[in-house]
Amino acid sequence: xxxxxxxxxxxxxxxxxxxxxxxxxxxxxxxxxxxxxxxxxxxxxxxxxxxxxxxxxxxxxxxxxxxxxxxxxxxxxxxxxxxxxxxxxxxxxxxxxxxxxxxxxxxxxxxxxxxxxxxxxxxxxxxxxxxxxxxxxxxxxxxxxxxxxxxxxxxxxxxxxxxxxxxxxxxxxxxxxxxxxxxxxxxxxxxxxxxxxxxxxxxxxxxxxxxxxxxxxxxxxxxxxxxxxxxxxxxxxxxxxxxxxxxxxxxxxxxxxxxxxxxxxxxxxxxxxxxxxxxxxxxxxxxxxxxxxxxxxxxxxxxxxxxxxxxxxxxxxxxxxxxxxxxxxxxxxxxxxxxxxxxxxxxxxxxxxxxxxxxxxxxxxxxxxxxxxxxxxxxxxxxxxxxxxxxxxxxxxxxxxxxxxxxxxxxxxxxxxxxxxxxxxxxxxxxxxxxxxxxxxxxxxxxxxxxxxxxxxxxxxxxxxxxxxxxxxxxxxxxxxxxxx
Numbered sequence: 251x252x253x254x255x256x257x258x259x260x261x262x263x264x265x266x267x268x269x270x271x272x273x274x275x276x277x278x279x280x281x282x283x284x285x286x287x288x289x290x291x292x293x294x295x296x297x298x299x300x301x302x303x304x305x306x307x308x309x310x311x312x313x314x315x316x317x318x319x320x321x322x323x324x325x326x327x328x329x330x331x332x333x334x335x336x337x338x339x340x341x342x343x344x345x346x347x348x349x350x351x352x353x354x355x356x357x358x359x360x361x362x363x364x365x366x367x368x369x370x371x372x373x374x375x376x377x378x379x380x381x382x383x384x385x386x387x388x389x390x391x392x393x394x395x396x397x398x399x400x401x402x403x404x405x406x407x408x409x410x411x412x413x414x415x416x417x418x419x420x421x422x423x424x425x426x427x428x429x430x431x432x433x434x435x436x437x438x439x440x441x442x443x444x445x446x447x448x449x450x451x452x453x454x455x456x457x458x459x460x461x462x463x464x465x466x467x468x469x470x471x472x473x474x475x476x477x478x479x480x481x482x483x484x485x486x487x488x489x490x491x492x493x494x495x496x497x498x499x500x501x502x503x504x505x506x507x508x509x510x511x512x513x514x515x516x517x518x519x520x521x522x523x524x525x526x527x528x529x530x531x532x533x534x535x536x537x538x539x540x541x542x543x544x545x546x547x548x549x550x551x552x553x554x555x556x557x558x559x560x561x562x563x564x565x566x567x568x569x570x571x572x573x574x575x576x577x578x579x580x581x582x583x584x585x586x587x588x589x590x591x592x593x594x595x596x597x598x599x600x601x602x603x604x605x606x607x608x609x610x611x612x613x614x615x616x617x618x619x620x621x622x623x624x625x626x627x628x629x630x631x632x633x634x635x636x637x638x639x640x641x642x643x644x645x646x647x648x649x650x651x652x653x654x655x656x657x658x659x660x661x662x663x664x665x666x667x668x669x670x671x672x673x674x675x676x677x678x679x680x681x682x683x684x685x686x687x688x689x690x691x692x693x694x695x696x697x698x699x700x701x702x703x704x705x706x707x708x709x710x711x712x713x714x715x716x717x718x719x720x721x722x723x724x725x726x727x728x729x730x731x732x733x734x735x
Contacts, residue, residue, distance in 0.1 A: 253288050255295055255681050259673070266411045267671040267684050268334065273413035277335040277733070286445055287332060287673075292680050295331075299675060302329055302441050311433055311491055328726030329434055331441060332673045334687060334708040338452070338734040344407070344415060344691075345702045347598030350589060352403050352693045353700075355420065355576050357592040358585075359399040362575060363389040373591050374584045378608065381659060382581070383629065384423070384574025386537060388544060392561055395468045396697035399570040402461075404428075407689045408602070409670040416602045416667065418688065419582050422573040424534050427707045427727075428692050429492035432457060432499075434707075434729040452704040452732040457692070458499035461532075464696035465500075468566045469529040472697075476529035479503045479519060481510070483535050483551045493534050502532075512555030515562040530566045531556075537571045579628040579662045580606045602667055607658035616654065616663045620647050623663040624717075625654065636718060638666065669717055672728065674710050686711045688719050689730065705730030 261267040269280050287295070306326050336344075361368050362379055363386075369376040379385055404425025406418040435454050439446055462478065469476030482493040484506050497504035509520055510528065518525040533540065539551040543558070559565045575581060583604035586597040605612040605623070616623060620639050627635040637650060654661050671684035691706040708728040709719035719725040 253290070254292050255287060255290065255675075256673075257681070258679075259682055259684065261671065261684055264411065265668055265671055265684075266409065266413060267673075268409070268687075269332075269673045270684075275337065275340045275413055277337050279733070280335060282448060283333065283335070283445065286442070287682070295675070296680060298441055299331060299677070302331060302437050305437050305440060306433070309433070311430075327430060327721060328712060329430075329437060330674050330710055330726055330728045331438070332675065332682065333438065333729045333731045334672055334689075335731045335733055336705065338732050341704065341732045344599065348405055348691055348693050348702050349700055350593065350595060350598055351405065351417070351420070351585060352400060352695055354585065354588040354592050355403065355422065356398060356400045356695060358588045359570070359573055359576060360393065360397050361592075363392065363572060368588065368591055371591075373587050374581070375608075378578065378580055378584075378606075378659075379575055382575045382578050384537065384572065384577065386572035388557055388561065389570070389572040394570050395470055395472075395563075395566055398468050398695055398697065399573055400576070401464055401468065401568045401570075401695055403693045403695075405691050405693065407599070407691060408667055409687075409689075411668050411670075415599060415689075417582075417585070417599050418602050418667075419579055420576060420585070421690075422569055422576050423536060424489075424569075425690075425692065426489045426492055426534075427690050427709075428457060428703065429495040430727050431692070431703065431705070431707045431730070433495075434727060438729045449731075449733060452734075454704055457703050458496065460694055460699060460701050461496070462500040462502070464694045464699045464701075465502075465530045465532055465566075465568060467696035467698040468568065470563055470566055473529055477519070477526060478530040478532065479505045479510075479528055481505055481507065481531050481533040481535060483539070487534070489534065496532075507535075507550065507552045510553045510556075512553060512559050515555070515559045515564050517553065517556065517559050517565045528565060530568060532568045537574060540567070540571065577629075579604070579626055580608060580659075581628075583662065602664050605663040607654055607661040607663065612663075613654070613658050616661075617651055620651055620663075622666065624666050625650060625661055625663045627660055628662055629660070638717065640666065666717075669711075669719075672708075672710065674712070674726075674728075676712070683714065685714070686717050686719065687728070704732045 368374050404421035407415045465478045466476050480497040517528040519528050535551050538545045539549040541552050541556040542549045543554050589597045605616050607613045625637045669686040672687045673682045674685040676683050687710045692703040694701045708730045710726050711719045712726050
């Protein structure tokens, strides 16, 4: 029996709600979870919600939002207490697909900076790669330990109205958000502890130890006790909470560029006990700021001489410089072809259909059907620059068309995929309403590891009707449960 928290709940026609719609992969045992929330009156649930928010605030779980008027503003990361559930059988297939995808991406990066066979065979157009601002000439001919380039990948999935998951994009430079997966779970256990006694949910707390194992596995020379550090831009970075959380969870030093120096092509950490040799740097800064000797000379965030030490084989950088070529949304469209080319397999998870505006036929289609599509810059993240074209006026469509024609390499277009919905508490109405969600998954590759974090981060668009789930655009998150029954 629904209560006042759900009395106004209504699923829009033609959309898929993972809690209230039956579809082939639906989790039919949401009943226990719904019964718990139906048993709460609005006042009781509001107290629980405030307790969760206070828990986030006391732990400093915030992120920065930037705008032209106010600069950076710290906000509590919005968290919804109604969990998203994926059945273990479906998850196992997704896990297989994510590992397949990341193995192919890793082989692609190695090939791009090696023999470039995939380019010579014209499977991926070489102009896409060599025109990318993230292509790093210094990486040509260099192979990091174990030939692992993409140690950490954040792949974003959406469930469409057909009930299937699709890949929206890959994030290989500095994928963020995993700390919220771990904190969300702890907050759920503190706030709604009884439900974990009734339902067996797959754990996520092993991630820091597997991440550390991944870092250690790619240390130069495979030292028995390698020194790993996490390199952060500093406390003013929007993801600084995550940097400090992960460093503490792994038991490694959180450092800034000024804490490191290079001598005789070796990297050292300054400590009160003197210099300490560093073997692995988990970097959370972009290539451009890594080394002022090789990239941006004005950078104060990186370490002078770092690339020389890296290319000499004396330090491992995670992820490898130059992996950003695969973050390009136009290149992402070719990942299914990479899987077929390198692994001789069919992709397990399909891509969202993508039109690459740099291809004449695709450009023609995009311009003729612009009002039906979603247009994205190939090189932006955080939901910035995304244009949902059916909301534009004729004048705005004409302006966008001119912008695309002026620089087609910079844009892709996709059909408007209607992300699945999920029950989400809305504070303004003090009740649950359906909101669109996606899923950021986290895959680790090392010499001894191939691991996908169970569930990942479900992101939710808190604004009614919005398809943009990013926290920088007003989105929040949910705990994601993998359950066997």
